[in-house]
Amino acid sequence: MTTEVSPITDLAQRYHYVRATSEKLCEPLEVEDYVVQSMADTSPTKWHLAHVSWFFETLVLKPHLPGYQPIDDRYAFLFNSYYNTLGKQFSRPDRGLITRPTVAEVHDYRRHVDESMEALFERGSSAGIELPEVIIDIGLHHEQQHQELIVTDLKHLLAQNPLKPVYRGDRGDRGDRGDRGGGWIGVAEGVYEIGSHYGDGFVYDNETPRHKSYVYDFELADRLVTNGEFKAFMADGGYERPEFWLSSGWATVQERAWNAPLYWEERDGEWSYFTLSGFRPVDDDEPVCHVSLYEADAYASWAGARLPTEAEWEVVAAQQPIEGNFVESGAFHPMPLTIDGRRSTVDVSPSQFFGDVWEWTSSAYTSYPGYEQPSGALGEYNAKFMSGQNVLRGGSCATPQSHIRASYRNFFYAPDRWQFSGIRLAR
Amino acid sequence: MTTEVSPITDLAQRYHYVRATSEKLCEPLEVEDYVVQSMADTSPTKWHLAHVSWFFETLVLKPHLPGYQPIDDRYAFLFNSYYNTLGKQFSRPDRGLITRPTVAEVHDYRRHVDESMEALFERGSSAGIELPEVIIDIGLHHEQQHQELIVTDLKHLLAQNPLKPVYRGDRGDRGDRGDRGGGWIGVAEGVYEIGSHYGDGFVYDNETPRHKSYVYDFELADRLVTNGEFKAFMADGGYERPEFWLSSGWATVQERAWNAPLYWEERDGEWSYFTLSGFRPVDDDEPVCHVSLYEADAYASWAGARLPTEAEWEVVAAQQPIEGNFVESGAFHPMPLTIDGRRSTVDVSPSQFFGDVWEWTSSAYTSYPGYEQPSGALGEYNAKFMSGQNVLRGGSCATPQSHIRASYRNFFYAPDRWQFSGIRLAR
């Protein structure tokens, strides 16, 4: 006998899974760790947990569950991130000042929302009332985005502490590593299609529509740049030689006195870095990580190459399986290529397109031709950020595997480094 | 039969009392409230609790208790406030980024220090070994100072939260209030002595030496300026008329858009304020509080008076009993004069010299003639701050009663408002 899963049940199951995953990520935390905001770009874990619940409350429960009562009306203000359509918001850089509601109260809030969602799903399956499935689906992907932010924001927070707290002990040996030079994947000139249409599985509005793009002959590196390679750039004066750098990148290097990727520290001539599993020596075989667009571009310039455009990246990545080192691996850190299985250094090329690190592209984050901004609050989800940022592709070791796809577009500002962001070369 | 208390036992008892008081102040707190730093001038409660323990560890236990083992060597760096003599310090404005040690671990730290201090007292009483009583005494007064800061810093933190959390419920009715105009206390011209000599009970170095000062005829108001009076200043355009203000005060008013004391908010034409017992309408009979030196000076100027010098204040205050509304009252807020007892509005004048609010003086905080800076770390306790600040006198509703005296000198910068600071006029 086969068990057939109805769509609603499937949605409910995914809801449970995603919600539980957020909480599982918090298991290693002390109450104190949930509260603090280490810089304006990050948010407290507590805020993330509440905000994703606010999203379901505001966009699903209030409009679609008759009789829904919020646990506290003031949360609508406290936990709205940036949706002007949905009312005023508490000042973003001050999210860390809000010690109440407590962590326990935020968990109460989550439970309240979960129980109400349960009631909603129940209405869907028993009463056959149509559910707002699209928006629930967006809410789940939204929560997955915040799961990644919980990891990256926590890393930034813990790294400020001279005690260097460990989020989670290391997973031990990471496999045999072959010797591998790295090759190039060639693509021929022509008109290619990238992006997605609504309906090709879940996609965000900023991935649409699928459209043609003229691409010239290019080659893409078949693996990521490693720490060892990046050290060679550093040893060659990479951070002291303006000729490799974008003008605003060079100004940033001077102003912030950068001389290595974020979280790296030199002691007695040896580089170590802070990881979520502790402070330890840099592993030369891992993909380099926590670099800004500026550093990625300067490295490429030094290496006689360049960064790919997002179209180039997607043309190649669309041919790759969505496998790699995601948040599910529990490593919370990029991993070196190894001989065993998919991460083999010999058999499998190209590699590392998904997971490990977000890959900087040279493409500015703008709308695709024919893009139509959704109406209402969801129109604020992506469109209003289409200015001054660059696209990153492929997900990282902090991304849930089910969250990523070839057409997925992430975006950050050129100097940002606290995400797990790295480099793949093109030429 | 009489029980005679030996000096060592007395010191030990005071140690227990003061240490327990710090912890009692924290009883209403959630773990989350201990962690956050709401501005660079304040510190997290957790940090205060640890720092005062570090003081005993560093200046008493390490040099005086043979075999003392710190619970964590790194605390020496984390919890040193500003003593260059005692090593480097963690960045002050980043104290709120340190989620570990946790609150529980800080309590462990306190216990560890307390047990070691116990051992030290034991050596003193049983083995007759001489104790460093002076420095222990300073440590206790130091902890009392931080008790006041715990209260003021918490108030600042909780006030940032739109939920307006209550630290502690209100104590209810605060007595009948007489109608009282306010009078003046006159003092005749001449040479007066102010300050203290070491040995006149506990005093800080900055109160020494007792010395002569030439004082001209003056009058001091016999009570503090009230909220009602300050509202009259506001209603008369006090915050819009530059003629009342010091030049840097006027610039500050413009820059920070001040239009009322800190924590005041206008809603529908009525003023309310955030207090540690909740958000409530301004009580006109209470002393005005949370004003900067600039506002105090502008008010005085508007009222055709001036602020007293610290010599003038002390000449009068030295004649008054040390009674008033201190932290022990549990009000955590200044109180109106009432008919009953000492706070009567009819019988007892002068009043309110001690407790309620720190009183701004026009005197810059500098050394007294003949002052000698202590050697070593204690030389950093007060002397290095003798620049750019003004003296405040008399203690506040957040000050422990046993901590204050007529010669006590507190000091803050002219724009500072988060202390319980108020106004007494002179002319």
Add this chain to the structure above:
Amino acid sequence: MTTEVSPITDLAQRYHYVRATSEKLCEPLEVEDYVVQSMADTSPTKWHLAHVSWFFETLVLKPHLPGYQPIDDRYAFLFNSYYNTLGKQFSRPDRGLITRPTVAEVHDYRRHVDESMEALFERGSSAGIELPEVIIDIGLHHEQQHQELIVTDLKHLLAQNPLKPVYRGDRGDRGDRGDRGGGWIGVAEGVYEIGSHYGDGFVYDNETPRHKSYVYDFELADRLVTNGEFKAFMADGGYERPEFWLSSGWATVQERAWNAPLYWEERDGEWSYFTLSGFRPVDDDEPVCHVSLYEADAYASWAGARLPTEAEWEVVAAQQPIEGNFVESGAFHPMPLTIDGRRSTVDVSPSQFFGDVWEWTSSAYTSYPGYEQPSGALGEYNAKFMSGQNVLRGGSCATPQSHIRASYRNFFYAPDRWQFSGIRLAR
């Protein structure tokens, strides 16, 4: 009899013309006006005059004129703008602190360079020695760019002065204006070529190579957005409604309290603006000017349209004659469409592609596919600025007519407003 102009003579004549034009732009100035820098983005006129001379001195005379002696060796440091390849540079935001060399000495410097260039041209024509024509040509276009900056930077400077100094009296009547609704120019989907090859007349490296781009069906407005239209946006709450704005644009509006284009002031409900011909009421028929990318994008959003990409713009503009209101008109301000001749409102559509105002595009300023960065100092001319800026097209009323072309790419940051920048819609 025909006079044949040899290439060298032609280059020398263009040299004389361009150099004289710079000086002619300065004729209305007082010495005081040459010296001051009104913000970090602008430079003093004196600095512009010297810097363009430094360019010829450094890249032409020193390497190519045997025996060339600089008038002052220290100018190499003072007047290098940003060429790291050519040595250190004086701090950019401090250019206005340099009162010496004086204006007269800068003119001496120019004369010294001109006489030396004369000697170089002489060597070319009489001795037949090959000249570095390419770099001289770049030097001339470079000086034309700074001519535009002289105009825009002076406007910014004079606008700071409450006396509202007039650079140059108004040119009087600007013709009859027809009533004109504005239409759209349609373009069909397909692969189009944009950009230029070296050798197609003078082009900058950032315009190369000519390349294919896939363009979807679109329409481009046949004229610029006018002040009258922009006022309608303002009247409809344009600056108060976040739904029209990019997120960083909305933050900028709040931070800088923008409520109109730069240089606009409201008095008694009427808008006037500062122009180089004086302070006067806003002319509703002129193209709106001095708007940021943020304002251009918000306007387009309000109008139910969008900004064009640079490919879209160029596909249409390449079909238009290079005519319009350039710096040679002496208006120093955008002009309304008029009935007479080219600027007719009836007969001629499309219009205003060149001159009047730089037109914001939605395209980020990045390299074209196949772009090769020049080696040496010229590699710093454009490539290192390819980050975080948007492309503007078509030149303005401050651009020399011979400087502009359809493939020309200008670039500024999204919040920049001091250039003559305006809006053409697409959809």
Add this chain to the structure above:
Amino acid sequence: MTTEVSPITDLAQRYHYVRATSEKLCEPLEVEDYVVQSMADTSPTKWHLAHVSWFFETLVLKPHLPGYQPIDDRYAFLFNSYYNTLGKQFSRPDRGLITRPTVAEVHDYRRHVDESMEALFERGSSAGIELPEVIIDIGLHHEQQHQELIVTDLKHLLAQNPLKPVYRGDRGDRGDRGDRGGGWIGVAEGVYEIGSHYGDGFVYDNETPRHKSYVYDFELADRLVTNGEFKAFMADGGYERPEFWLSSGWATVQERAWNAPLYWEERDGEWSYFTLSGFRPVDDDEPVCHVSLYEADAYASWAGARLPTEAEWEVVAAQQPIEGNFVESGAFHPMPLTIDGRRSTVDVSPSQFFGDVWEWTSSAYTSYPGYEQPSGALGEYNAKFMSGQNVLRGGSCATPQSHIRASYRNFFYAPDRWQFSGIRLAR
């Protein structure tokens, strides 16, 4: 036969002398030098020249010369410094943006005011109409203060220029210097009078009233601290050892990376400094100059001494002749003690109380007991600055000799260094 000078004629003569002196100070300047403001604390020379004229126009001519017509009504706004009583003011840090009125127009303004003042004096002498002598006198002393600022602000401006322009050639040899150890002047404990009464010659309101002060036994150094002595402090790690510094001083040293007095530069282990006569090696025998209060205090602490209070300073200085190195010497720089005449190193002690450098005192700038703030605009002259600054005494090499007296109180903020400020020790 004796010539009797009537008071009015005397005032007119002093007016001519003071006004001419301002212009004489500007003789070495290029037009460009008049315009620029090198930091918010300084003003352009052009502004100083206009502002002092505005003072006469506003406080003397408008109220006292019937029919007086301003040359430009808008100057009332442009050249008001900080008198709220007299209307709004142009933004202080933007004074350098005002290229018009030109230098020539400012001279026209001065002439216009001078001619009108001439008419006023004429009315006084011929028509016998009473003149506002007190306010004219204040205007003259006010202009002398700005003469000093012209010198110090110009020095700051020219020092920013890597060309190191010379204001005025050096005056050559500065005499034989004896070897001199430096002694102490002792004063006995008691009540002393300091300050001045109105009517004791010209005095500012902040010097009044003359009043009693209780002073303890002290000694004052009989000469200023020299560059050679200050170098010994530096060589002993003065700028690296926090134990000598006030807390805010030490923070300032770190923030601004101070390692020597302002204008000092080290090249190959030798210190030189920028002076108004050029860049040259530091002269060890000169008084150290351009030090902040922080550096003065740290030096004193290192030397086992302290800074004097203003009362101590005045008690001694009141006994000294008002002789020294003033602006009239044309040195524009402090001078070493020499054997010849008054500046002898052997015969004459105490020395250097007046001229050379302003001497930092430990006294905060506040009102004297019994001080009464003048009414109207003159009430803003001094009183509103009585917060956060320290008193300096004795005048400098940029002060006109007739401007200084023993009771004169100058005041600057602790970190200020661009005045000619130095150190005299007390103990």
